[in-house]
Amino acid sequence: MGSRSSHAARIPDVDSLRQETGFSQASLRRLYDRFNALDRTGKGYLSRMDLQQIGALAVNPLGDRIIDSFFPDGSLRLDFPGFVRVLAHFRPVDEEDDGNRDPKEPEPLNSRMNKLRFAFQLYDLDRDGKISRHEMLQALRLMVGVQVTEEQLESIADRTVQEADEDGDGAVSFLEFAKSLEKMNIEQKMSIRILK
Ligand SMILES: [Ca+2]
Numbered sequence: 001m002g003s004r005s006s007h008a009a010r011i012p013d014v015d016s017l018r019q020e021t022g023f024s025q026a027s028l029r030r031l032y033d034r035f036n037a038l039d040r041t042g043k044g045y046l047s048r049m050d051l052q053q054i055g056a057l058a059v060n061p062l063g064d065r066i067i068d069s070f071f072p073d074g075s076l077r078l079d080f081p082g083f084v085r086v087l088a089h090f091r092p093v094d095e096e097d098d099g100n101r102d103p104k105e106p107e108p109l110n111s112r113m114n115k116l117r118f119a120f121q122l123y124d125l126d127r128d129g130k131i132s133r134h135e136m137l138q139a140l141r142l143m144v145g146v147q148v149t150e151e152q153l154e155s156i157a158d159r160t161v162q163e164a165d166e167d168g169d170g171a172v173s174f175l176e177f178a179k180s181l182e183k184m185n186i187e188q189k190m191s192i193r194i195l196k
């Protein structure tokens, strides 16, 4: 257990992370403290089990899938930059955004489009760019309570896919997904206060 005040100086790549994620230096410092607190045994990285301590993920029906997205390509270790990059999608749009973004710069990770992309890949398990009926069913199974029968669930899955499926191929593309969520306040829905 080192002294907390020395953490700030040791945040890896703090300047490029600030630019990439939009987190302020103060937020990064708090996230770094959070990262180190989650890493209870001081390994220097986080495991799936470490992330399961985050309350907002533990209660989220898609929490396991969100945790998966911290570990792309089957890696088992999450370093601090990887931790912050995923969390940036959930960063609430707030006073840290100055509104004068250079249009030549890439879209911020917490933009509506990037939040939607992140949400989409939670459903599109085989990464073929479409949410199939089967994938919709699997997601709904996690999200709805046990009081719903399998038959009801299948009909909800069918209806959800049909309502979004504009080109009639029986699956939901990213554009169809984005369009069907047009009226939803995705910015608010996908803002997780990770720092309690
Ligand atoms: Ca798919």
Ligand SMILES: [Ca+2]
Pocket (backbone or CB within 6 Å): 164, 165, 166, 167, 168, 169, 170, 171, 172, 173, 176
């Ligand atoms: Ca379609």
